[in-house]
Amino acid sequence: xxxxxxxxxxxxDRVRESVVAHGAERVSHVRQVDSYYDxxxxxxxETDEALRIRLxxxxxxxxxxxTTKLTYKGPLVEAESKSREEHETAVxxxxxxxxxxxxxxxxxxxxxxxxxxxxxxxxxxxMLDHVDGLGEFVEIEREVSGEAxxxxxxxxxxxxxxxxxxxxxxxxxxxxxxxxxxADTVDGD
Amino acid sequence: xxxxxxxxxxxxDRVRESVVAHGAERVSHVRQVDSYYDxxxxxxxETDEALRIRLxxxxxxxxxxxTTKLTYKGPLVEAESKSREEHETAVxxxxxxxxxxxxxxxxxxxxxxxxxxxxxxxxxxxMLDHVDGLGEFVEIEREVSGEAxxxxxxxxxxxxxxxxxxxxxxxxxxxxxxxxxxADTVDGD
Numbered sequence: 001x002x003x004x005x006x007x008x009x010x011x012x013d014r015v016r017e018s019v020v021a022h023g024a025e026r027v028s029h030v031r032q033v034d035s036y037y038d039x040x041x042x043x044x045x046e047t048d049e050a051l052r053i054r055l056x057x058x059x060x061x062x063x064x065x066x067t068t069k070l071t072y073k074g075p076l077v078e079a080e081s082k083s084r085e086e087h088e089t090a091v092x093x094x095x096x097x098x099x100x101x102x103x104x105x106x107x108x109x110x111x112x113x114x115x116x117x118x119x120x121x122x123x124x125x126x127m128l129d130h131v132d133g134l135g136e137f138v139e140i141e142r143e144v145s146g147e148a149x150x151x152x153x154x155x156x157x158x159x160x161x162x163x164x165x166x167x168x169x170x171x172x173x174x175x176x177x178x179x180x181x182x183a184d185t186v187d188g189d
Numbered sequence: 190x191x192x193x194x195x196x197x198x199x200x201x202d203r204v205r206e207s208v209v210a211h212g213a214e215r216v217s218h219v220r221q222v223d224s225y226y227d228x229x230x231x232x233x234x235e236t237d238e239a240l241r242i243r244l245x246x247x248x249x250x251x252x253x254x255x256t257t258k259l260t261y262k263g264p265l266v267e268a269e270s271k272s273r274e275e276h277e278t279a280v281x282x283x284x285x286x287x288x289x290x291x292x293x294x295x296x297x298x299x300x301x302x303x304x305x306x307x308x309x310x311x312x313x314x315x316m317l318d319h320v321d322g323l324g325e326f327v328e329i330e331r332e333v334s335g336e337a338x339x340x341x342x343x344x345x346x347x348x349x350x351x352x353x354x355x356x357x358x359x360x361x362x363x364x365x366x367x368x369x370x371x372a373d374t375v376d377g378d
Contacts, residue, residue, distance in 0.1 A: 085288075087289045089280050089289070090280070090282070091278050092281075097278050100240075100259060103261045
């Protein structure tokens with residue numbers, strides 16, 4: 001499976017109307033707190049890997065307990081398709097998971113916190129992300145089974161963004177973590 | 190919390206009668222398949238750490254799906270009390286967990302498989318372990334809250350073993366993993 005995704009900055013209040021007008025259904029509203037880790041034996045920034053513990057709280061179900069997921073993302077297998085090795089599992093105890101990583105010498109490096117509203121729009125998932133310290137983004141995403149389908153899916157995604165009044169040419173390829181680290185550097189932190 | 194434990198080799202058929210005669214209740218019967226990992230940046234054999242994925246199947250509930258746990262054991266904090274830093278959490282997807290470890294450069298080193306029947310005997314847990322390739326063992330264990338209580342608990346555990354017709358002087362301090370690795374070395378593997 002390959003993931004096709006497009007992300008642009010966008011004011012949510014304006015986009016939300018177009019999204020609803022397109023008949024999209026909101027499927028979830030969550031808060032995600034992502035802790036990214038540094039490795040003791042590799043520079044993840046250089047190897048283009050990531051290790052993350054995500055705490056996710058369902059916003060539509062009152063103040064429930066967060067669920068926890070552990071995710072590893074390997075380097076890009078192909079730059080063109082942006083496909084990566086990715087492994088993810090739910091874990092029962094976030095604190096114990098952090099303890100395992102800490103015991104092994106992994107250290108918390110940065111935290112990305114965001115509100116994410118997800119909508120289903122045909123075969124695409126559209127996400128309204130409000131990232132703490134970065135602002136509002138719209139991300140559109142779908143999975144395709146073969147490499148041959150990537151380019152067409154990419155063009156469809158771009159067309160869909162245009163229909164919603166957004167400009168796919170303003171695509172941001174940097175991850176939220178990357179954007180936050182860049183912002184930190186500019187601030188001199 | 191400190192864990193006090195004593196382990197000896199023992200024929201289960203003989204011990205089981207004494208255990209039942211002492212009014213112990215069997216609380217579980219499981220099969221545990223433990224995969225121990227090597228680290229890319231440390232020699233766990235030297236640092237006295239361990240990283241393990243355990244698949245546990247409940248034997249008393251038919252052939253259910255196994256549960257999975259990830260466990261990190263740090264080096265002994267104090268040799269005397271055998272206390273360690275330990276972190277453990279259930280994980281939902283064993284294959285994804287193995288994928289995360291593999292992506293990070295950890296490699297499966299050895300597997301320990303055993304049948305474990307656990308009995309409650311007062312404040313102690315008594316385990317009848319049948320370890321593949323090693324044979325039958327009895328382990329007795331309890332947690333105590335303070336270091337001051339360790340010696341007394343140890344003496345009580347020894348007395349209990351004696352009541353069951355076992356000799357605490359035959360205590361084996363090596364882990365099952367260690368015993369299996371020793372056996373491998375003797376076999377020349």
